[in-house]
Structure formats: structure tokens, C-alpha cells
Amino acid sequence: MTDAPVTHIPLLSVEELSVEFRTRNGTVFALEDVGFALDKGETIALVGESGSGKSVTAFALLGISDPAAKVTKGRAVFGGLDLLSQPEKVLRELRGRELSMIFQNPRAALNPIRPIGKQIADILLRHGGATGQTAKAKAVEMLAAVRIPDPERRAKAYPFELSGGMCQRVMIAMALACSPALLIADEPTTGLDVTTQAAIMDLIRDLSRERGMATILITHDLGLAAEIADRIVVMHAGHIVETAPTAQLFANPRHPYTRRLIGATPGEGRSLADLTAIPGGLPDLRKAPLPACRYSARCERRAADCEAPLPRLVAAHSLTACHHPLS
């Protein structure tokens, strides 16, 4: 899809992914023509406001979307397989083994009445070819790998006996138990206190480097994305508006929304007064037909030709969907 050479096959290549939610109050066009690619061992970040479609993208890739969600178009080729057209049976084999995901609000994301060691062992028994005994030992090993002290004893603990940060470590241990090729981390630090946040992010970064694992970080926090992602994919209202290597995106944002987003992100050497809010809100995604550019209503660079179908401006390693990009 991009400027990748013909011989280069990415680990995951998402093309023209469109998802709709059929609800009682009408159809929500949650994703439209979303496309991005990810190489082996690469870390990218999906960044955008809440409701921009980041999690919907991840759920669609794993085939764990809400029953109301329908993939209407697109491909997601992962290791030669199109994930979107695979039957549930095949996806179930891949999930947890090749593709893993960790979620926000880790305490609620763990089974409250099952010891955490058992929950990790469940995944191992399912995919890892482990037996009862080895699964138990491997689960303890995983707890140690995510730097949980006294893993032997903690394996018998229930989620309510652990802190939020500990629970997120357990989630990571579960996700990495079968050494997947791709990890999707959906707002992994939301709801954790600041010091824990940093520790969890360090852990995710270290482990994915150690294991050569590709990572998709989903976050609304551009600063966080900048710290660990090689490339950043900016989403707005179900569209990808800009994709660029991290340094380039910050140094030279091309989409007006990206610039606004950077302007709204606190960083070093910037005071609170420097921050600017992004005007307006996300458009109502139920109204069909939606404008070609879903940002146009909030955009200060809007012009008459913004009504035309969005262009894909391809530059070196970057892609911008805008008629009037910043230079």
C-alpha cells in the first residue's frame, strides 16, 4: 500500500479497513479505509482522541469486536493470512499465540475469582503444548519475567489482592506467555498512577525489544507514544489522518489535526499556558453521508475543495490525508 519495495513483506498490513456498528439508533461508521503496516519488531503507536477508532481497529484485527460491529471492507494480512476473512476457529488459534492484546483497566480485565497463575496457565495450556505441571512452572516464570516479586506466592493470588500496576504486569505476562509476534497494548497505563505508568511502559518496551516482538501501542497520549514508538499513526473520527516516523511527525507535522494534537500535548520546556485545546468535538459518526474529511468542521485551513475525496499524500515514509497540508 505504501512506498514499500515489492520484496519487502511487512508483518502486518492493514488495508482499507472499514467497520460499521449497527445500533438501534442507526449505523455508526466507526472506521473508514484505515490502512497501515508494521514490520517485524517495529513499534508503532495509534494516537487519537477517545472515539477516534483506535480500539475498534484493534478489536477488528483480533476478531473480538462487539457483536454489533461489522467489518464491511478491507484486508489485514498477518503472516500471509488475511485476519478479517479467517473463520473464528483459525483466529482462536492465533489469538494469544501469535497476536496478543493487553487492555486498560487491568483489574477488571482479569477474572476476579481465578488465581492469576491459573489464568496465565490457561493460555499456556491452550497454545503452548504445556502440561499441567509445566504450565504452572512456566506461569511462575512469566510472572518473574514481568518483574513481579515473589512470583511463586503471587501465582496463587486473586486480582483483588494485587494493585492495579501488578494486575497490568499479570496481563502482560498472559499476553507474552506464548511469545507472540505482535502485541497490541490498548491504553495500558490508563488508571495507573504516574510512577507505575512509567514502570509499565519500560517493561513493555524492554520485553518487546528482548523478544523482537512488534508492538502496537494504542494511546491518546502523544507524549507517551513519542517515548516508545518508531512510527506514529494519527487517527481522527475513524480515519487515519497522518502516518510518519516519530521524530519527523513532531518536527514537521503535515496534517492540521496532528499539529493541534502536538500543541495540546505537555512536554519538556513547555508550560501549561503553552498548551492549546483542539476546538470542537468529533463529528457524529451516525450521519450519512459523512463529509469526505471528517476533520473539516474543526479545521482552520478548511477550503471549498475539502469536499472532494481525500488525497493520500505520500512522502518519504509518511502519508497524509489532507488537501491543504502544512508544508
Place this chain on the structure above:
Amino acid sequence: MTTVAAGLPADKPRRSTGTAAFLRHARYVIGENPVTAFSFGLFGLLVLAAVFGPALVPHDPLASNTARALEPPSAEFWFGTDQLGRDIFSRVVVATRLDMGIALASVVLAFLMGTLAGTAAGFYGGWTERIVSRIVDTIMAFPLFVLAMGIVAALGNTVTNIVLATAIINFPLYARVARAEANIRRNAGYVEAARLAGNSEPRVLLGHVLPNILPLMAVQCSLTMGYAILNAAGLSFIGLGVRPPDAEWGIMVAEGAAFIVSGEWWIALFPGLALMIAVFGFNLMGDGLRDLIDPRRRT
């Protein structure tokens, strides 16, 4: 001050949207759910039977005619005749008034006692709350029908005591709901405002807290009405309260029970069906009303 009230759609803010909006909502809920409309129809039918039944029935419900005893349903006797030759159709229709009367009276009584005690407990807290909770817990420590049996046996075998017993076992349901709702509201903005305006505590309770709880309690009424009918009929089935020859569904089923094993099914079937339809109607209507008044609890 609106933070609490905002979470309670049944509260004052609804006033501003007016009766018309409520009716629109009602039409929407009923239109959406034909079952609710059906249950309102059933309810209307029951009320008609209770009010006009005795004047309309084809036969005297109490007149026996042993020459024509135990006849199966026919053109003359739609539901057949019982062991004394009385017309079962007439008896089933006439019984509506007594059955509905008992259930309604006990529900109203439970509603009054439960709402007042529960609201006071939730509003005042402290000792009031402890005493009410203790009473509620004690009643709930009994299997309810068994407690009703005990009460009727102790107070005397009369219809009034059936009403009283049914009211007592329903009391905890009302008291609990009312207590919880009053508890949420005791520091709501409009309650504080009423206090600041110089109203005394009892006045705040009766004038400002109670009216906001009433719609929810009304839902509770129709939800427990079916249970009250079943309970009263059960008591008369085992020979408490209503005495022969009065027509009442529970006692009619009991009279017909002896004839089931010899194949005279109609004596027990028709009053039993009437009972079932009435209870079924009230249960459906209760669910419908809940959707109407308290959409939060929709399942």
C-alpha cells in the same frame, strides 16, 4: 446541586418536560412493546369483571341445583357446573371482585406502611432506620407464605386477616425500596433547598422526598399485585379466610381438586385459569410500568 438529581430521571427535572412528553414516552413504550398494551387490556377486563360482573352473569353464583350437578361445559353452562350444580362461569366472574379486592387492599396497605416506614428510615437514618431494618429482617427470616399462614391462624380465620397477613409479608419489599430511594435523596439539591427555605424535617420528608419516590413505589405495587393475588388464593386454597359458599378462585380450585382424579376437570380448571391470567397480566403490566417510569431498571 443537580449532580444527584441528574442521575435520577424520575425526579423533578421531568416536571419541566411536562405531561405531554411523558405521554409521548408512554405511547413509545407501549407501541414498542405490544405485550404491555396487551397487559393493560387484561387489566381493564379484570376491572370490568370486578365492577360489573355480579350484575351481568347469567346465573346466580350461589344458587345450587343438585339435579344438574357436575355437568361439563355446555351452551347453557359455559364452564360447566360444580358438585352442587352451581354455574362455574358465573362464580368465576363474580369471584373477580373478591380476589381483586383482597389483593388490592393488601397491596395498598403494604404500600402505605412500607413507603412511610421505608422513607422515614432512609431519610432520618439512625434509630428509625435500625428499627425499620430490624422489622424488615425479621419478616424476611420467615418463608413468607408460612408466615402468612401463622398470622392468619393466630389472628383468626377471616378475610380481613388474609388482607393483613398479605400486607405484612409484602411490607419488606416496599420498605426496602423506599428506604434506598429516600437515602439517595436525603441530601439532594432540591431537598437542601427546601430545608434552607425553612421547612421542618417532617415537612421536607412529606412534601419533597416522598412525592419523588411515589412513582417508583407505584411500579412496585403492580409488580407485587400478582404475588398478592397468588398468596391470598393460596391461603384460601388451604381453607383459610374465605368460607364456602362464597365464590373465590382459590377456594373454587380447592373444591374442584377432589374431582380432578375422577376426570371432572372443569371445576378446578376455570377458576385456576382465571387466577393464572390475572397474575400473568399483573406481572406483565408491572414490567411495562417499570419501563415507563424507571427506564434505568429495564432488563
Place this chain on the structure above:
Amino acid sequence: MLQLIAQRLTAAVPGVLGVIVVTFLLSRALPGDPAAYFAGPAATPQAIEEIRQKLGLDRPMWEQFIDYIGDLVRGDLGNSLTTGQPVMQELVTRLPASAELTLLALVVAVLVAVPLGVLAAVKQGSWIDHLSRVVTTAGVSLPTFFTGLLLVYVFYYKLGWAPPPLGRLDIYFSPPDHVTGFYLIDSLIARDLELFVAALGQLILPASTLAVFALAPLARMTRASMLAVLSSDFIRTAKAGGLRSHTVVVTYAFRNAVLPVVTTLGMVFSFLLGANVLVEKVFSWPGIGSYAIESLIASDYAPVQGFVMTMALLYVFLNLLIDVLYGVIDPRVGIDA
């Protein structure tokens, strides 16, 4: 574990006290002269006076209450007027009949309602979901005594599959040696299969009648609770881990969903113990419910009082069991919760 039980036992004490106070008050609330009531309709004034003194009704209320508790501790619930037998003895003899019927009904109800509720939730909107809705709505609307009669008419009179609704055993059989008092179990202990089948035949209709009644709240709660759990975060995690749908539904969802169902059992027991009385009357079941009804009609008060007390204590005990069961399933229930 033991600590949990001990703590729940302590928590049950106010309930038991409440039950005792209420039954005492009920016995003193008799309209007119309680002594005359206890003496029965045919008693002479002299006999009434004797009863009054024997019952201590001429003494202050609190003294009577202490006597009452003393009697309870000694297991003395008074004597039946009609049979002259101690009420306690009669209740103990009849209790197994009621218990066997109620427990079998509960087992049947749980075995039907829980899978029905789970399937209705997993296959939301399917025919099984609609079936479960019909069954649960009908179940709460059917008066138990009426269901019982319908079953008798169809399965005894019309089809002839069931034995006549006349008690625990056909007259051609003699009851098994008393071990547990449950005919099903005792007949198996006696290795008498024919007797087992006969006892089961008698039990099926009344137990089904009760089960239909208990089924509705259980199935409804199972469905609602499964639906809530299935949409929770940790189920999504389990799916993201690629766990088999069997593991997701049973090990992850069901075990969590069962907790509110266990709580509902308390209400179900309240229904069952009450409905049991009506069913016993329909099927001439020689349990404590029938005993209470016979005594009620004969204005024989002591057995009724004993019955109410027994049922209430049984109910308190069952609620205690439910609490302990809940604690076993849910690790979050602390000792001091």
C-alpha cells in the same frame, strides 16, 4: 473456612431470635382467650382454666417468654389437641417427607433452570432464549396448587402414567427401614429397586410441580447474570487469549455468573417452603405442611405454631448454607465482610 462458618452462625443469631419472638407473639395474639383457643372448641370452663394455668397465661408476659424459651430448648412444642401427641415428635416424623420432596424439587429446578438460563444468554435471541422467557413468565404466574392439579389430571387421569396422588407410597408397598427418612435413599440402602421406583413414581409429579415454580426466578437470574458477565472486560481478555469457547463460557463466565444465582437461592427457598404446603395438600403428601393444614382446620394451634417455627428455623439454616456456599465460591468474601 471454619472461621467463616462461625462468623455466619453468629450473624444468624438475630434472625433466630426474631423468629422466636414473632412465634411467641403470634401465640399470644390469638383472638379472644388463648387458653380457650388452646383448649379447643369443646372444652369446659374448668378445662380452660386448667390450661391457662398450665400454659402460664396468668403470669406476666416476660415470665411467659422465658418459659417459652425454656420449652424450646427442651424441644417441647406442646401437644396436639387432636392426636394428643407431642408436636415435636410429629414434626420430626413428618419432616423427611417434606424435605425429600423439597430437595428433589430444588435439584430438578436447578438442573433445568441453570442450563436454560446459560443457553438463553449465550444464544441471545434464539429459540431457546424465547423458550426460557415463556417458561420463566409462566412459572411465576402459575399458582402451584393449580399446576399440581393440571399435572394430576394429565398424567394420572388421562395418560395413566403416574400413580394416584395419595402420599409417598402406594399402599401395596411398605416403607423402607428408616435410615435417613428419605425413601429414595433408604430404598437404595435396602437394595430394593422396585421400592425405589415406586417411591420415585410418587415423587415425580409433586416435585415437578414445585420445580416449575422454583425454576422461573433461577432461570431468569442465570440469564441476566450470564449476560452481564459475558460483556465484561475479563471475558474479552479470555477471548483475546484465544481460549476455547467452552473454557470462556464455563470456566470464566459461568463461575462468575453463578454468584448472583446462589444469592437468589435464598428467595427460591422462601418460595419453595411456602409452595410446599400447597403441593402437599394437592398430593396428600404426609409432610409437615399437611400436618399444619389439618391442624389449622381443626383449630389446633400448637402444631401450627411448631410448624411455623420449624419452617423459619429451616429457612434461617438454609440461608446460612447459602452464605457459606457463596464464601466458598467467591474468594473476595473476606472473613469480616
